[in-house]
Amino acid sequence: MAHSFEDMFGRAVNLMAARMPPTPPETVDSFLTSPGLFYVRNHGPVPQVREDEIQDWEFSIEGLVENPMTLTLRQLMSEYEQVTYPITLVCAGNRRKEQNQVRKSKGFSWGAAGLSTALFTGVVMSDVIRRARPLRGARYVCMEGADKLPNGFYGTSVKLNWAMDDNKGIMLAYKMNGEMLRPDHGKPLRAVVPGQIGGRSVKWLKKLIITNAPSDNWYHIYDNRVLPTMVSPDESANNPRWWYDERYAIYDLNVNSAITYPAHGERLSLIGLPENYRIKGYAYGGGGRRVSRVEISLDKGRTWQLSDINYPEDLYRGVNQQLYGGQLDMSWRESCFCWCFWSLSIKVSELKEADDILVRAMDEAMNIQPRDMYWSVLGMMNNPWFRVAIIKDGNLLQFEHPTQPALIPGGWMERVKSAGGDLTNGHWGEQFGGGGSAPIER
Amino acid sequence: MAHSFEDMFGRAVNLMAARMPPTPPETVDSFLTSPGLFYVRNHGPVPQVREDEIQDWEFSIEGLVENPMTLTLRQLMSEYEQVTYPITLVCAGNRRKEQNQVRKSKGFSWGAAGLSTALFTGVVMSDVIRRARPLRGARYVCMEGADKLPNGFYGTSVKLNWAMDDNKGIMLAYKMNGEMLRPDHGKPLRAVVPGQIGGRSVKWLKKLIITNAPSDNWYHIYDNRVLPTMVSPDESANNPRWWYDERYAIYDLNVNSAITYPAHGERLSLIGLPENYRIKGYAYGGGGRRVSRVEISLDKGRTWQLSDINYPEDLYRGVNQQLYGGQLDMSWRESCFCWCFWSLSIKVSELKEADDILVRAMDEAMNIQPRDMYWSVLGMMNNPWFRVAIIKDGNLLQFEHPTQPALIPGGWMERVKSAGGDLTNGHWGEQFGGGGSAPIER
Numbered sequence: 050m051a052h053s054f055e056d057m058f059g060r061a062v063n064l065m066a067a068r069m070p071p072t073p074p075e076t077v078d079s080f081l082t083s084p085g086l087f088y089v090r091n092h093g094p095v096p097q098v099r100e101d102e103i104q105d106w107e108f109s110i111e112g113l114v115e116n117p118m119t120l121t122l123r124q125l126m127s128e129y130e131q132v133t134y135p136i137t138l139v140c141a142g143n144r145r146k147e148q149n150q151v152r153k154s155k156g157f158s159w160g161a162a163g164l165s166t167a168l169f170t171g172v173v174m175s176d177v178i179r180r181a182r183p184l185r186g187a188r189y190v191c192m193e194g195a196d197k198l199p200n201g202f203y204g205t206s207v208k209l210n211w212a213m214d215d216n217k218g219i220m221l222a223y224k225m226n227g228e229m230l231r232p233d234h235g236k237p238l239r240a241v242v243p244g245q246i247g248g249r250s251v252k253w254l255k256k257l258i259i260t261n262a263p264s265d266n267w268y269h270i271y272d273n274r275v276l277p278t279m280v281s282p283d284e285s286a287n288n289p290r291w292w293y294d295e296r297y298a299i300y301d302l303n304v305n306s307a308i309t310y311p312a313h314g315e316r317l318s319l320i321g322l323p324e325n326y327r328i329k330g331y332a333y334g335g336g337g338r339r340v341s342r343v344e345i346s347l348d349k350g351r352t353w354q355l356s357d358i359n360y361p362e363d364l365y366r367g368v369n370q371q372l373y374g375g376q377l378d379m380s381w382r383e384s385c386f387c388w389c390f391w392s393l394s395i396k397v398s399e400l401k402e403a404d405d406i407l408v409r410a411m412d413e414a415m416n417i418q419p420r421d422m423y424w425s426v427l428g429m430m431n432n433p434w435f436r437v438a439i440i441k442d443g444n445l446l447q448f449e450h451p452t453q454p455a456l457i458p459g460g461w462m463e464r465v466k467s468a469g470g471d472l473t474n475g476h477w478g479e480q481f482g483g484g485g486s487a488p489i490e491r
Numbered sequence: 492m493a494h495s496f497e498d499m500f501g502r503a504v505n506l507m508a509a510r511m512p513p514t515p516p517e518t519v520d521s522f523l524t525s526p527g528l529f530y531v532r533n534h535g536p537v538p539q540v541r542e543d544e545i546q547d548w549e550f551s552i553e554g555l556v557e558n559p560m561t562l563t564l565r566q567l568m569s570e571y572e573q574v575t576y577p578i579t580l581v582c583a584g585n586r587r588k589e590q591n592q593v594r595k596s597k598g599f600s601w602g603a604a605g606l607s608t609a610l611f612t613g614v615v616m617s618d619v620i621r622r623a624r625p626l627r628g629a630r631y632v633c634m635e636g637a638d639k640l641p642n643g644f645y646g647t648s649v650k651l652n653w654a655m656d657d658n659k660g661i662m663l664a665y666k667m668n669g670e671m672l673r674p675d676h677g678k679p680l681r682a683v684v685p686g687q688i689g690g691r692s693v694k695w696l697k698k699l700i701i702t703n704a705p706s707d708n709w710y711h712i713y714d715n716r717v718l719p720t721m722v723s724p725d726e727s728a729n730n731p732r733w734w735y736d737e738r739y740a741i742y743d744l745n746v747n748s749a750i751t752y753p754a755h756g757e758r759l760s761l762i763g764l765p766e767n768y769r770i771k772g773y774a775y776g777g778g779g780r781r782v783s784r785v786e787i788s789l790d791k792g793r794t795w796q797l798s799d800i801n802y803p804e805d806l807y808r809g810v811n812q813q814l815y816g817g818q819l820d821m822s823w824r825e826s827c828f829c830w831c832f833w834s835l836s837i838k839v840s841e842l843k844e845a846d847d848i849l850v851r852a853m854d855e856a857m858n859i860q861p862r863d864m865y866w867s868v869l870g871m872m873n874n875p876w877f878r879v880a881i882i883k884d885g886n887l888l889q890f891e892h893p894t895q896p897a898l899i900p901g902g903w904m905e906r907v908k909s910a911g912g913d914l915t916n917g918h919w920g921e922q923f924g925g926g927g928s929a930p931i932e933r
Binding site (some may be wrong): 188208210211214216275277278279296297299300301302303304335336338339341342344350351352353354355381382383411413414415416417418419420421423430432473474475 | 630650652653656658717719720721738739741742743744745746777778781783784786792793794795796797823824825853855856857858859860861862863865872874915916917
């Protein structure tokens, strides 16, 4: 059973440094990602559509519906209400490189920059499905793209109930930040499923198929799942039943956060510096759930400090106006579909005494990032406390992130591993007892 | 600032032994809790209503509505569609005694039995609110009960958007398992908010007040919150701002689980026993999210085994019928509002080698119970891995739960604490190094 498509075709051209806001993330400018920097994760060659063909792009709504339809993009843009919303998309593989350091998973080594935010313009998916009139027994919306892959067209499904729920905000989008979609992002039409993993937001959308069962597309079955942690790569290859248990398919994002400043490799001289250093990063929740707090520990999780949080998404809540040809009105909605930025001013004297900086976020449903990594065979949904190690060198502090993205060497995980440390012990492979060598697990 | 009402008036008469199904929880009988065993958590004296007054019980829908109304229970029962649904209610203080062992919180010492399940019959709350026609700007539903307390009538709020969302299943209920509500459970009318902490399901309901801001009721502000973990009892008493930050109010339950067998104090003779022992327990998610997996560790979280899960709630999904005077039809809904039962057959030889049994659950949104306790000043929403210690005594294994409920002494937390162990270290106060005495935290 070959899962190597992830390694063969994975594209992740943007590194952390390029992705994260170069200026303090207090402005909407850095809240949005430009199309050129927006992360890309496709499964094969990108379908090409000529400019003069865009308006005639056809997609169908079929399956368990009373009124099957084929629509052109022209019809979608003229016959339906157009809306614009800010949405953060996150690859299920965000932070996967940390999993690959613990044990090689079947997936590309994303760092912590597998996410981006844009204003998407299009039509609410339920408006289209409602006109097709789903029949009794209909429970799923299968989506299929135009990207022909080794195992057929890319496809997946979400629950019909979710697609019909305005609070879930599922869209058919054709613009990103006011521009028509670029080829890498689904030109000319894609699904956008806010609050869920990127893999459900099918690009180059050709079909919505209403069904009574989840998608049987190869990519729905063998991708975007978190199998139980004890299922090894061999076991998953030998027993397809693991892949067919819909309980292990992943939809909502889990709560997550990362530190962006101090950056990997950043140095802080202890001589002549200001008294404080402001650490910064991002956080997000899943399923529309707001991040309610972000906490920082400088003593390995024994005590925590509360960080400030800035929610740029809220700047859009007060308005009710046309933007990029769609109505922007979030006043009726309670959900949170975008990342937020946290920061905390720390005394440099505290950093000097610490071995590391840990961050964890909690969402409004009381979900919290755990200490322990949940390793799984595809390496997805990695969300343990994000840790930056502090290396002391005389009057210099040097900061080390867990990994460097893709194949770039570096990071404390690689260093600890080469030194024989155990990355699975919930203590970052560090040894205990003030220099002693007793491993933490007996 | 006095929060002692929780200790003064808290009632939790049912112990774990009485609460948990005495037979294997594979049947619907043990899935439901009888009214006499259903957990009780009130804040003061129970309002008394005579049988002949029940039908004339009045409640109002007022505030930001075009059409304020006063309804009697008679009208509610005759003029609206009646529905029946199985719902598990959980006290936000479930498992709080573990928090109190780590550090005294301002709350009653619940064990792991602060939850119960019943078939509730009543009316969907949105049907009533819709007739009152909320005005633009309306965002919250404040609820007020008839229970007069030291700081006013008990009251709280939920978001109007949630109340209007059929998938959230918020009800006005008057029957439990086919009987009219008993006084302790809200006779004659209560709100039932599935998937959220019990404290939002206001009993003896008198008012629904539609507002543009969360409830300013004393009990909404000073109860049912999880303040950040670093806020001490003193700090919370000195700085009311902590209580007024709506981000720290709790609504959705977090994912949780507990072991019921082996029970606390249960003994297992290693002589002449069957080869296997079946461990059992319950699990639940919040906000309608289904528990997707339950895992057991016998080696302190290093490796995990996948347990079987039984979802008795699913037995109700196939039917569409009248029950107790309400329509039971869950076919259109994807949410999961009840506990499930997990079990796993373990080799006795494995138990003999283990120091403890750990359980953790994960929900369909990838929220997982963490290793570390999130202590907070009210001690609510406690959900770290549930641990049963195994004490070896010759040819006998004896099992020890973390605590005994209420003021009953016993449990490994108390034992470890008296021996000077550190319960905050993420390793249950145990010492490391094969008998050595080095503490895990430097």
